[in-house]
Amino acid sequence: MTLRIGFVGCGGMGKSHLRTLRDLDGFDVVALSDVSTEALSTCGEEFGVADHYTDCAEMCDAVKPDLVVVATQTRHHHGPSVAALERGIHVLCEKPMAIDPVEADEMVAAAHKSGAILSINQQNHVNPAVERALQMIEAGDIGDVVMVRGRNKHGRKSGNEFTEMGTHITDIMLRMGGKPLWVAGSVMWEGREVTADDIMEAKEMSPNDRDSGPVAGDRAIAHYGFEGGTLGEIQFLGYKALQNTNYGVDVLGSEGQLAVRVSGFKAGGIWHLPRPMEGTPADLGDWSAVDLGAEAEKETEALMYQRLAAAIAGNAAVPASGEAGRLAMEMVIGIYASHRQAGVRVALPLADRRHPLDAWRAG
Structure with a gap:
């Protein structure tokens, strides 16, 4: 099974994830989302992803990915994560998961309500x-x-x-x-x-x-x-x-x-x-x-993706769950x-x- 990924965040951390994903079997980055069209263009050209969005919710509705990866800075983790989780899409979110417990609570609640997996990229x-x-x-x-x-x-x-x-x-x-x-x-x-x-x-x-x-x-x-x-x-x-x-x-x-x-x-x-x-x-x-x-x-970043894929398939526990994060x-x-x-x-x-x-x- 290949997981189709909608990817949010085309900065330095995002590119680190994309380099990892490029070398991993079983993952296909099908769309990118970032508030900067310039960053989208540069990142899309480097990693061969042509479908671009400036809004995560729009990307989720259009592409319907299996997994959304949120690799933005912390202040922008909550919105994209909740948007994906509310649509029943699994999320891997960079650490720390949110600015404060209020945001973290809403992310965990959205995962519980939809049944989607929320994993935090605490790769250790x-x-x-x-x-x-x-x-x-x-x-x-x-x-x-x-x-x-x-x-x-x-x-x-x-x-x-x-x-x-x-x-x-x-x-x-x-x-x-x-x-x-x-x-x-x-x-x-x-x-x-x-x-x-x-x-x-x-x-x-x-x-x-x-x-x-x-x-x-x-x-x-x-x-x-x-x-x-x-x-x-x-x-x-x-x-x-x-x-x-x-x-x-x-x-x-x-x-x-x-x-x-x-x-x-x-x-x-x-x-x-x-x-x-x-x-x-x-x-x-x-x-x-x-x-x-x-x-x-x-x-460890590759291991995180592989363990998450196993969890999505029902074959392993969720690594670094939203509750743990x-x-x-x-x-x-x-x-x-x-x-x-x-x-x-x-x-x-x-x-x-x-x-x-x-x-x-x-x-």
């Missing part, structure tokens, strides 16, 4: 390193999981890092730690605690970054409590240098540890420590690499909700479905 959800780590945890290789520690790429101020890359990490933390019950966090800006006056739009903080809604802060830390007593921690320290190789999570168990790294679009790697405490830097030789074999060379997003923006209340624990899912920074600005 199908990363072979992550899946092998889950198998090792299930096998008891590190005992009981006591903490999951997120490690970000950096290279951005924390406000932009939250929304652009944070949900990749919280999605993995969800899989390793289980259902999150609360978040407690603190956010800093230029050496002091963030106030409502420091809230700005993502493009104001970093003009060359993506439009992901309201942001604040250049450094932050958050702690989480998961069902079953597992704890979590994630840091956004605003280092200027991008550090792909340390991107991932550490899973601390009662009998050992795993260091799971998910660099770039490849599987990354896993290192295993067969005891619960790290020791000193002199003990680094005690860590052993886990051989992923041929799995290490697989492209929504919770991963709330783990991130919930840091702001806690910070506003002097770092107290805030229950997850969030009770107030507005973006915490919008609620703060509104008083």
